[in-house]
Amino acid sequence: MVVNHAGYNARVVSQRPSWFHSPGECTNDETCALAGLPDFKQEDPTVAGYLTNLSKGWVSRFALDGIRMDTAKHVPIAYWRDSWIPGVSSVRAGLFNVAEVFREGSANDLKPYLDAGFDSAFNFPLRRALVNAFAKDGSVDQVAQRVQDDLGILGLSRHLMLTNLLDNHDVPRFVNEPGFGVPEDEIRRRYHLALAALFTLPGIPQIYYGNELGMYGGSDPDNRRDMPPWAWTSSGRTAGGSGFLPNPELTYQHVKKLASIRYNNAALYQGYYAEMWRQNGSGNPNVYAYFRGSSSNRVITALNNGAAPSGLLSIPVQSNTAISSTDRSALPDGTVLTDLLGAGAPSPITLTDGAFKANLPARGVGIYRPRSSTGASAVTFTVTASTAWGENVYLAGSTGELGQWDTGRAVKMSPSNCSGSTCTWSVTLRYLPYSQSMTFKFIKKNGASVTWETGSDRSYTVPSSSSATYSGGSFRN
Numbered sequence: 001m002v003v004n005h006a007g008y009n010a011r012v013v014s015q016r017p018s019w020f021h022s023p024g025e026c027t028n029d030e031t032c033a034l035a036g037l038p039d040f041k042q043e044d045p046t047v048a049g050y051l052t053n054l055s056k057g058w059v060s061r062f063a064l065d066g067i068r069m070d071t072a073k074h075v076p077i078a079y080w081r082d083s084w085i086p087g088v089s090s091v092r093a094g095l096f097n098v099a100e101v102f103r104e105g106s107a108n109d110l111k112p113y114l115d116a117g118f119d120s121a122f123n124f125p126l127r128r129a130l131v132n133a134f135a136k137d138g139s140v141d142q143v144a145q146r147v148q149d150d151l152g153i154l155g156l157s158r159h160l161m162l163t164n165l166l167d168n169h170d171v172p173r174f175v176n177e178p179g180f181g182v183p184e185d186e187i188r189r190r191y192h193l194a195l196a197a198l199f200t201l202p203g204i205p206q207i208y209y210g211n212e213l214g215m216y217g218g219s220d221p222d223n224r225r226d227m228p229p230w231a232w233t234s235s236g237r238t239a240g241g242s243g244f245l246p247n248p249e250l251t252y253q254h255v256k257k258l259a260s261i262r263y264n265n266a267a268l269y270q271g272y273y274a275e276m277w278r279q280n281g282s283g284n285p286n287v288y289a290y291f292r293g294s295s296s297n298r299v300i301t302a303l304n305n306g307a308a309p310s311g312l313l314s315i316p317v318q319s320n321t322a323i324s325s326t327d328r329s330a331l332p333d334g335t336v337l338t339d340l341l342g343a344g345a346p347s348p349i350t351l352t353d354g355a356f357k358a359n360l361p362a363r364g365v366g367i368y369r370p371r372s373s374t375g376a377s378a379v380t381f382t383v384t385a386s387t388a389w390g391e392n393v394y395l396a397g398s399t400g401e402l403g404q405w406d407t408g409r410a411v412k413m414s415p416s417n418c419s420g421s422t423c424t425w426s427v428t429l430r431y432l433p434y435s436q437s438m439t440f441k442f443i444k445k446n447g448a449s450v451t452w453e454t455g456s457d458r459s460y461t462v463p464s465s466s467s468a469t470y471s472g473g474s475f476r477n
Contacts, residue, residue: 347400
């Protein structure tokens with residue numbers, strides 16, 4: 001819908017010339033003609049009434065769920081606040097109104113329109129950060145800072161209502177942004193990262209037609225091309241065609257999976273946000289990780305925007321006070337996380353040392369959630385061990401849950417029932433799948449120093465019960 005301007009040849013322009021700004025009145029976005037289109041004088045009560053009543057008529061005649069208001073920044077805020085918003089709301093309660101405010105600075109550019117009564121606005125500031133970071137191979141710090149700043153400006157409830165986008169009919173399509181010379185497989189990897197961020201950051205993800213296929217498109221009108229006939233079948237999408245990334249079915253399935261993950265995890269559409277990791281300087285891995293939580297639903301998204309694997313990162317959980325104390329208590333060492341996306345990130349991962357530890361692949365992303373207890377057991381491992389000052393006992397083994405023999409990902413155990421330097425060490429892994437077999441050893445760690453148990457590997461098969469205990473006896477020195 002639009003109330004800023006009339007069409008070039010609209011009869012109302014000749015019938016009511018005083019309703020429009022003249023070229024001599026052009027001083028800002030609100031009084032200047034956009035692309036030469038006749039610009040309504042919403043500050044005139046007669047014009048305001050005409051436009052609002054026209055919109056009220058459409059809303060009353062058609063069962064609209066929402067309105068995308070075009071060119072909102074070109075209309076006085078007072079008109080939205082005093083006439084249009086109350087007018088259409090009086091006809092249809094619960095109408096979802098989204099303002100197109102094409103400004104890329106910050107949420108400060110969007111706030112006046114939300115204050116005026118719009119439910120949402122297109123999040124062009126975030127789009128700019130996503131393009132600069134992912135399409136242009138920049139730092140993820142741009143996205144992390146944009147989200148953090150805008151949450152501070154708007155608060156969570158308003159930020160959750162912003163409409164996040166990668167492209168639309170007014171800007172070049174995202175896959176055009178990397179520029180000439182970037183291989184198409186690399187463009188796809190960058191694009192899939194950005195899509196993952198779009199679906200997991202606070203806000204409402206908008207998919208512009210063709211986004212689900214990796215459609216190319218420059219500036220208007222190239223970004224408004226028709227969808228091809230082959231787009232509607234799996235075989236057609238696999239073959240693809242000119243003007244799209246190769247094998248559009250890959251992107252289609254990626255978007256489909258992301259949409260399902262968001263739909264099935266309340267944390268992603270109504271949960272709070274806590275930053276866990278950002279690059280924080282060009283010398284560090286270009287990784288961005290964040291937590292989303294809503295009641296008992298908890299999700300960690302970790303993205304590596306680097307061209308090489310991140311190396312093993314230890315991303316704090318227990319010391320991160322931006323994560324609520326309730327959620328930190330629900331994520332003790334031994335909590336097993338699995339990747340819902342399945343796009344090549346390591347999975348499963350067990351929280352250890354109060355941290356999320358992972359080596360993320362180049363241009364890789366994982367969307368992690370604690371494993372369900374369905375078909376799985378909470379297994380407690382115990383061992384009696386004597387330790388020197390500064391030593392702790394860990395569990396390392398063959399499966400992903402046990403770090404795949406990587407001592408950096410071994411699972412930390414907790415001491416109890418101590419007598420001098422000898423304690424019973426234990427950790428509960430929540431959860432291990434029924435019938436899973438594993439080999440493992442207990443190890444002692446003191447900083448970079450690691451002492452392995454002697455003898456052969458221990459072995460264990462998870463029973464089909466809600467809980468179980470492996471009693472390891474004594475540490476084999």
